[in-house]
Amino acid sequence: MxxxxxxxxxxxxxxxxxxxxxxxxxxxxxxxxxxxxxxxxxxxxxxxxxxxxxxxxxxxxxxxxxxxxxxxxxxxxxxxxxxxxxxxxxxxxxxxxxxxxxxxxxxxxxxxxxxxxxxxxxxxxxxxxxxPTDAYIPPIMETFNSLKDEVKTIAISYESTDWGKELGSKLKDAFTNAGFKVVVCEERENGGMDYTPLLTKIKSLAPDAYLDAGHTTDEILLARQSKEIKFNPKIWYGGLTADYNFLKNIGAKDAEGVMGSIAYSSNAxxxxxxxxxxxxxxxxxxxxxxxxxxxxxxxxxxxxxxxxxxxxxxxxxxxxxxxxxxxxxxxxxxxxFDNTGKDMYSFMPLVQIQNGKYEIISPSTVATAHVEFPKPAWGG
Missing domain, CATH: 3.40.50.2300 (Response regulator)
Known part of the structure; x- marks a missing residue:
């Protein structure tokens, strides 16, 4: 055969x-x-x-x-x-x-x-x-508006990229329109080696809240140098701190109370x-x-x-x-998608590091925890 x-x-x-x-x-x-x-x-x-x-x-x-x-x-x-x-x-x-x-x-x-x-x-x-950057704003403002009795003044910095400039501008407009006082909104170097002069300047203005529009590597350095100069605002937000590399590098104790925005959650x-x-x-x-x-x-x-x-x-x-x-x-x-190519359903929840985990604090419809306020000093 x-x-x-x-x-x-x-x-x-x-x-x-x-x-x-x-x-x-x-x-x-x-x-x-x-x-x-x-x-x-x-x-x-x-x-x-x-x-x-x-x-x-x-x-x-x-x-x-x-x-x-x-x-x-x-x-x-x-x-x-x-x-x-x-x-x-x-x-x-x-x-x-x-x-x-x-x-x-x-x-x-x-x-x-x-x-x-x-x-x-x-x-x-x-x-x-x-x-897109528009999606960052509503969850942030929901939380800040709930804390208006305690938070009056805002300091903003943003990296020198198209995304950083766009988010920095939108944050400034949103806070101003909501009645907060923006004491500074300043561009910074993307991928810088020393942000101490910037942070020292911002600290001297004694803002209730500090927000930075930046990527994870810069947020790690900003957090470390904030600790070094004892800059402890009631709210410390970093655009892309909702990245486990931030938590790993800073450590749960120092990262406690830090806020950030997140496009995806493994707990969703x-x-x-x-x-x-x-x-x-x-x-x-x-x-x-x-x-x-x-x-x-x-x-x-x-x-x-x-x-x-x-x-x-x-x-x-x-x-x-x-x-x-x-x-x-x-x-x-x-x-x-809409006719511009943008996802019509996308949104960017606001998260906060609590007990070594990222908890969604806004929007309230998907929140997994209440906001921890004020943020503890670096190192607890």
Missing amino acids: VTVTVSVKEKAPVKIGAAIALTGKYATSGQYYKMAWDLAVDEINSEGGINGRKIQLILIDDQSNPTNTANAYTKLIQENGVIATFGPFTTDCTVPAANIVEKFKVPMLSAGSATAALYQRGYKYYFGVFP RTQGNRQFVDAFKKRYNVDEVEYHAGIAYAAAQVLFDALKRAGNNLSPEAIRNAIAQTDMETVIGHVK
């Missing part, structure tokens, strides 16, 4: 790509994006991929440098042949990336930029699941979140799921759903149209 073996040619993979910070100052955050995307890709491929085609994820390290981003996305599209992309981390890197995908008409699902200005540029191929009771958290912890042997990982995973959920709905016509335009029609549940909640 003769046995004939028939070789079935495997279908060509569906190529998607991204430039992400795997080295440089944002590498810690960038690694979380990679980890979440790798998990999502392996999960969907184990289920048969997209209409029988496996996903191939192509990543380029942008080294945390916006000057590398445009070239990276050009290479992904023209040389690697990707038909859809994830966005990079930080607004400074996302702006040049969005310009490139718009030029080549290849869709981008962004999970790393919060600037609202990106949705005002008329892009047709850019979509974002990360809450959203569809599929428990399964994602368990899978992420098991795969990477970690105790916590950092919020960048959650928002990145949600971007993958949206993109893969759109790829499935695009059917056999996996052209960039068909994928773009499928993304635009998204109306689904994800680990960050419901996602549906």
Whole structure:
């Protein structure tokens, strides 16, 4: 008897790509994006991929440098042949990336930029699941308005990036319009080595609350130097302190009472979140799921759903149209885009570190704890 073996040619993979910070100052955050995307890709491929085609994820390290981003996305599209992309981390890197995908008409699902200005540029191929700066304000103001009898004066600093400037400006306007006195609103260096002069100046104004619009690395240094000069306002807020790297570096005792904003919580009771958290912890042997990982995973959920709905016509335009029609549940909640590419349901809860954990204190509809006020002095 003769046995004939028939070789079935495997279908060509569906190529998607991204430039992400795997080295440089944002590498810690960038690694979380990679980890979440790798998990999502392996999960969907184990289920048969997209209409029988496996996903191939192509990543380029942008080294945390916006000057590398445009070239990276050009290479992904023209040389690697990707038909859809994830966005990079930080607004400074996302702006040049969005310009490139718009030029080549290849869709981008962004999970790393919060600037609202990106949705005002008329892009047709850019979509974002990360809450824009507008979403930071209502939860912050809900908490501050509840403390108006105790909190009168506000000091604000912000990093010298598009996102930092935008959030700093929105914070100043929101507090001024609500009747608080903003004693200073000052731009600072992004990635600085010494913020003591700035903090000393702000301390001399004796504000009831201090808010900084900055990324985690800078917030760690600002917290340490606030402790060094004994700057202990009643409220200390750092834009991206809701990152377990902040808590690990500062320590639970010093971090007690610090506030921040968060785009994703591993404790959220959203569809599929428990399964994602368990899978992420098991795969990477970690105790916590950092919020960048959650928002990145949600971007993958949206993109893969759109790829499935695009059917056999996996052209960039068909994928773009499928993304635009998204109306689904994800680990960050419901996602549906308006005609600017912004998620209509995104919001940015205000959290506070209490007893070594991030507790949501606003909005009250999803709060897991009441605000701890005033913030204890550094070190308790």
